[in-house]
Amino acid sequence: MNTNTKRLGTASVIFLIFACTQAPEPVAIDAPETVAIDGDDIGGVVTGTNGPEAGVWVIAETDDFDTFFAKIVVTDDQGRYVVPDLPDADYQVWVRGYGLADSEQVAANPGDTVDLDAIIAPSAAVAAEAYPAISWYAMMHLPSEEELANFEGGLNRYRNGMTSNGCVGCHQLGNLATRTIPDELGEFESHEQAWARRVLSGQAGGNMTQQFADLQGIPYKHYADWTQRIEDGELPTFIPERPQGLERNIVATVRDWADEKAYLHDLISTDRRDPTVNGYGKIYGSPELSTDNFPILDPVNNTATTFLAPVRDEDTPFAGDVVAPSPFWGSERIWDSKANSHNPMLDEEGRVWYTARVRAPSNPDFCREGSDHPSAKAFPTARANRHLSVRDPETGEYSFIDTCYSTHHLQFAYDENNTLWTSGGGEVVGWLDSKMFLETGDSQASQGWTPAILDTNGNGKRDAYVEPGDPVNPAMDKRIVPGYYAVMPNPADDSIWGSNRSYPGSVLRLEPGENPTETALAEVYNVPLPGFGIRGADIDSKGVVWGSLASGHLSAFDRSKCQGPLNGPEATGDHCPEGWSLYRYPGPDFKDHDEYSIESSYYSWVDQHNTAGLGEDVPMSTANLYDGVHALVDGEWVTMRIPYPLGFYSKGFDGRIDDPSAGWKGRGLWVSEGDRTPFWHEHDGTGKPLVVHFQTRPDPLAK
Numbered sequence: 001m002n003t004n005t006k007r008l009g010t011a012s013v014i015f016l017i018f019a020c021t022q023a024p025e026p027v028a029i030d031a032p033e034t035v036a037i038d039g040d041d042i043g044g045v046v047t048g049t050n051g052p053e054a055g056v057w058v059i060a061e062t063d064d065f066d067t068f069f070a071k072i073v074v075t076d077d078q079g080r081y082v083v084p085d086l087p088d089a090d091y092q093v094w095v096r097g098y099g100l101a102d103s104e105q106v107a108a109n110p111g112d113t114v115d116l117d118a119i120i121a122p123s124a125a126v127a128a129e130a131y132p133a134i135s136w137y138a139m140m141h142l143p144s145e146e147e148l149a150n151f152e153g154g155l156n157r158y159r160n161g162m163t164s165n166g167c168v169g170c171h172q173l174g175n176l177a178t179r180t181i182p183d184e185l186g187e188f189e190s191h192e193q194a195w196a197r198r199v200l201s202g203q204a205g206g207n208m209t210q211q212f213a214d215l216q217g218i219p220y221k222h223y224a225d226w227t228q229r230i231e232d233g234e235l236p237t238f239i240p241e242r243p244q245g246l247e248r249n250i251v252a253t254v255r256d257w258a259d260e261k262a263y264l265h266d267l268i269s270t271d272r273r274d275p276t277v278n279g280y281g282k283i284y285g286s287p288e289l290s291t292d293n294f295p296i297l298d299p300v301n302n303t304a305t306t307f308l309a310p311v312r313d314e315d316t317p318f319a320g321d322v323v324a325p326s327p328f329w330g331s332e333r334i335w336d337s338k339a340n341s342h343n344p345m346l347d348e349e350g351r352v353w354y355t356a357r358v359r360a361p362s363n364p365d366f367c368r369e370g371s372d373h374p375s376a377k378a379f380p381t382a383r384a385n386r387h388l389s390v391r392d393p394e395t396g397e398y399s400f401i402d403t404c405y406s407t408h409h410l411q412f413a414y415d416e417n418n419t420l421w422t423s424g425g426g427e428v429v430g431w432l433d434s435k436m437f438l439e440t441g442d443s444q445a446s447q448g449w450t451p452a453i454l455d456t457n458g459n460g461k462r463d464a465y466v467e468p469g470d471p472v473n474p475a476m477d478k479r480i481v482p483g484y485y486a487v488m489p490n491p492a493d494d495s496i497w498g499s500n501r502s503y504p505g506s507v508l509r510l511e512p513g514e515n516p517t518e519t520a521l522a523e524v525y526n527v528p529l530p531g532f533g534i535r536g537a538d539i540d541s542k543g544v545v546w547g548s549l550a551s552g553h554l555s556a557f558d559r560s561k562c563q564g565p566l567n568g569p570e571a572t573g574d575h576c577p578e579g580w581s582l583y584r585y586p587g588p589d590f591k592d593h594d595e596y597s598i599e600s601s602y603y604s605w606v607d608q609h610n611t612a613g614l615g616e617d618v619p620m621s622t623a624n625l626y627d628g629v630h631a632l633v634d635g636e637w638v639t640m641r642i643p644y645p646l647g648f649y650s651k652g653f654d655g656r657i658d659d660p661s662a663g664w665k666g667r668g669l670w671v672s673e674g675d676r677t678p679f680w681h682e683h684d685g686t687g688k689p690l691v692v693h694f695q696t697r698p699d700p701l702a703k
Contacts, residue, residue, distance in 0.1 A: 035080050039111045041703050043082040046095050048118035052079025055242030056097025056118065057643045060108070064089035065302035067255040068688070070644065074248040076700040084251065084703040085665065086110045087302065095119075096643050098242050101126050128235050130643065133174030134625035135236035138588040138598055140226040143218050151216055157503055159596070160533040160550040161215045165501060168600035168624055169535075170204065170676045172649040177680035179230050184327035191224035191231075197324065203335050204676060205323030238588040246614070246638045248700045254642065256688035257295040257304035260679045261334040262287050264295065264689045266652040267672040268344040268352065273414060273491075275609045277348060279658040282393065283670055283691060284352045286341045289319045290334070290676075294341065294354075297691055309339040309389070312400045313359040328679055340386060343409045343652070347418060347434065355407035355422065356389040358400040366444050367404030375449045375517045379428055381405060386424065388432060388443075401443045405430030413489040413496070421496050423484035427451060429496065429510055429520075452482035452510065452522035458568035462513075462521055472569050480524060482508050486536050491608070492543035499547055500524075505534035506573060507545050507557050523559075523566060526573040530595070531555055531582045536603025536652070538619070546619040548604045552589075552597030553582040554621055554632060585621070585630060586637050600624045602651045602674070607631075611655025612669040613696035614638065620669075622650045629653065629671060629694065640669075640694045647681035648690060650674045664702065668695040 037043040042060055046053045058081040061070035069089070075081045083093070093114050095103040101119040108114045121127035128135065140162075148154055160166060167173055181194045185201075188194040199208035212219050243250075258264060265288040271277040285295040293306040319335035326332075341356040361383045366373050369380040381404045388401035388410070408424025412434070420432040430449040437446040453465050456478045465477040472478055484498030496510040506526045513519025527534050533550025540546065545557045559566075562576035585599035601621040610616045612631070620631045627648040628641040642648040651674030659666030671692045679687030 033078065033080070035082060035113065035701065036703070037082055037111070037113065038084075038703055040086055040088075041082055041084050042086060042091065042093060042108050042110060042112050042114055043080070043701075043703075044113050044115040046075050046079045046081060046116045046118050048100070048120055050120075053095070053097060053100070053118040054079055055244060055248060056095055056100060057243075058083060058093065058095055058116065059644050060086060060091045060093045061644075062089040062091045067257065067297070067302050067304050069302055070254040072252040072254065072642070072644065074243045074250065074700060076248060080701060082701045082703050084697075096130055098130060098240055099127055100130070102130075124235050125233075130646075131236055131238075131240060132626045132641065133172050133178075133647070134587045134599060135174070135238045135240060136179050136230070137174030137625055138238050138590060139229065139234065139236060140590055141222050142590045142593060143222060147218055151218070153503060156529075156532050156551070158215060158218065160503055161211065162219065163533070163550045163552070163598060163600035164535050164548060164602055164624065165503075165533045165550045166211055166215070167219070169602065170207075171680070172624060172647055172675060173600075174625060175647045175680060176682075177647070177677070179227060181227055181231075182327040191228045192220050195220050195223045195227075200324035202324075202326040202329065203320055203322055203333060206320065209323070243639075243641070246633065246696065247640070249697050249702075250640050251695045251697060252640065252642055253693040253695075254645075255297060255299065255302065255304070255691045257285065257297050257691055258287065258291070258293070258306070258689050260687040261329075262291040262293070262295070262689060263674065263676045263678055264288075264672045265341075265674055266343045267654060267670055267691065268346050269654045269670045270656040271346045271348050271412070272608075272654075273412060274348060275611050275655055275657045276660060278346060278350050278656070281350065284344050284346075284393075285672060285689075285691075286344045286354060287337065288342050289337050289340055292337050292339045295689075299693065307391075307396065307398075309341065309354075309356065309398060311338045311358055312402070315360045316357060317360060339389075341389075342386065342407075342424075345410050345412060345420075347412060350393060352391045352393065353410060353420060353434070354389045354391070355386055355410050355424065357385070358387045358389060358402060361385050363404050364402065373404075373444065375447075376404065378517045379449065379451045381428065381449070388420070388422070390434075390437075399441070401432065401437065401447075403430060403432070403443070403447055405449045408485065409487050411487050411489050413494070414491055415494070419489075421487050421489055423487040423498055425449060426483060427481050429482055429484055429487075429498070431516070448517050450510075450512075450516045450520045452480050452508065453520070454478045454480055454524065454572065455521050455567035456569050456572065458565065460567070462519055472572065474569050478572070480522065482510070482522065484508070486538065486547075486603075488537065488539040488545065490539055490543050491541050495543075497537075497539055497545050499534050499537040499545075501533075501535055504529075504532035505549075507534065507537065507547065509559065521567075523571065524573045525557055525559075525576055525579060527555060528574075528577045528580055531580070535601070536605075536622075538604050538606045540606045540617040540619065541608045542617070546604045546606055548601035548621050549582070550600065551582075552585050552587070552599050554585060554601070554604060554619060554630075556581040556583070556619070583632055583635075586639060587625065599626065599630070601630070605653055607655050607669075609655065609657065611657055611667050612694060613664050613667055620653070622653070624649050628692075629669065642690075642692055645682035645690070647675075648673055648692070664695055664697045668693050
């Protein structure tokens with residue numbers, strides 16, 4: 001378990017690493033047992049100058065396929081490894097690990113036994129090259145109380161902007177690309193000037209500059225100090241621990257898809273409600289902003305293709321212009337998507353549903369005031385920035401679904417109509433009767449939406465309400481802005497949960513009732529300190545909501561633990577702190593602090609069906625500064641890390657059971673690389689977005 005870590009001074013780091021490089025005293029080392037392999041495996045022993053190397057990664061990679069392909073395993077306590085089930089190809093096999101320099105690559109084919117020589121890192125700097133981004137990002141200083149004197153929300157809100165709800169919400173920080181200033185950016189008198197120019201780069205320059213402005217410009221000083229100290233030779237003081245326990249049982253298969261200019265927000269492999277749907281089938285990606293060439297991965301044949309997603313209307317907008325030239329792409333507009341798809345889901349028949357744009361934002365008349373649409377009568381809407389679409393992989397048919405509410409994420413409920421609930425609606429929560437739409441093609445009749453009304457008068461039904469911002473009236477209900485970011489139909493009842501990113505954030509429950517537009521009632525529960533900054537969230541089979549917090553915690557909210565009234569004039573957000581539990585993520589805090597972890601998880605997902613082999617209802621979070629995924633197993637963290645190519649950053653994932661009778665080989669977790677800068681990662685500078693398949697075998701040598 002990756003729970004115990006060391007924080008040491010730089011001098012201690014150098015001493016420890018160089019101590020490992022000294023010639024060891026002659027000792028008798030028992031030879032590891034022979035590794036048994038099959039004809040489609042590569043196995044052997046990794047040995048260094050001090051004997052077998054336990055807990056290091058062995059990487060078998062090849063460029064023989066249409067996609068890049070690498071399979072990665074971890075050595076056991078005797079330095080033994082088995083890379084299982086390799087497709088026929090010519091491989092290069094090598095070793096990477098903490099305390100090591102990368103080994104020489106050795107040519108091999110399936111069926112070969114290959115013993116590998118580990119190379120002790122000759123310096124602390126070389127050893128640190130393999131550390132995850134969090135080791136480097138933790139070197140950054142936080143501002144002083146004086147610097148934050150006029151900053152509303154203080155240090156915690158500043159942290160919120162420096163981690164998953166700000167700077168690490170789009171890409172990793174601490175990787176090689178961000179901890180150094182590229183020469184192509186130009187010449188500057190100081191690192192502070194370099195950062196002022198850097199955040200203007202490319203089509204995201206406006207967003208990055210606004211992010212720094214929202215933090216009152218304070219980050220310029222501290223980012224500059226950070227990269228200057230690294231340039232001057234300062235090294236991380238956080239040394240991660242080598243994989244242990246269940247982490248040594250992880251097998252990771254890495255492929256790529258799309259191209260260097262595209263970035264993927266999410267992928268989907270199966271129906272969340274029944275993960276045996278689409279077994280061994282293709283994986284579907286959702287490329288936000290960057291391209292309308294939606295990627296498809298065939299993991300059986302190791303091929304990657306695309307289809308061009310259309311939009312309905314010619315005036316559909318697309319990504320903005322370059323603010324200032326990029327050090328990678330110059331003034332080229334590399335993002336040109338109109339569909340701007342964010343999130344896909346599969347239904348029980350294998351159809352792929354997307355939150356995708358189909359037109360310009362201005363809504364049609366049936367959404368607006370004066371319409372006879374039931375939802376428009378209750379709460380008319382004027383704009384929707386993203387809508388819905390569905391594609392049938394068998395026929396290739398792509399259908400537009402014009403919604404009156406904006407969409408972001410989407411999830412199917414557990415009802416007979418396969419109701420598709422969405423987030424991103426801002427003031428409303430929207431849904432689609434997908435069964436009706438498939439039967440009729442009528443998007444207007446198939447959709448609905450509702451405002452979020454708290455039952456603050458406590459009579460158990462929806463009445464006239466006061467508006468957001470107005471004080472509670474004991475005789476009336478109160479409307480709130482739900483702001484659903486995640487959306488989560490509850491498998492334990494018919495409620496629909498969501499997360500709201502407004503600082504410090506909250507989770508919300510919607511009870512639809514018989515006619516949601518008129519009967520839905522909401523509940524809101526605010527994140528309590530020391531937690532703050534919820535982002536992505538998911539729900540387990542018992543109705544517990546798990547969320548990624550910018551405070552460096554995985555949160556759990558269990559409504560059944562609430563002791564007071566769940567409605568009435570006091571039930572406005574702060575009424576159930578006892579329902580919350582917080583679990584600190586692995587990793588360090590910022591320099592000279594130890595209150596939190598700076599792990600900046602973008603999204604959390606619950607493995608309701610044990611698709612990853614770690615157990616049912618195991619909550620997992622994107623490990624955005626650890627190059628992988630964190631899973632909370634029996635109260636302990638298991639980190640599934642991708643050590644190569646360095647820089648893996650994801651925004652969502654999915655679990656599938658390909659064959660229930662095939663044991664660990666028939667199930668696994670699918671994770672897409674989701675950062676906006678895939679061209680930053682390590683593999684030969686090609687930078688195509690990666691797709692990772694994590695599997696958990698019963699022991700490190702299972703084959």
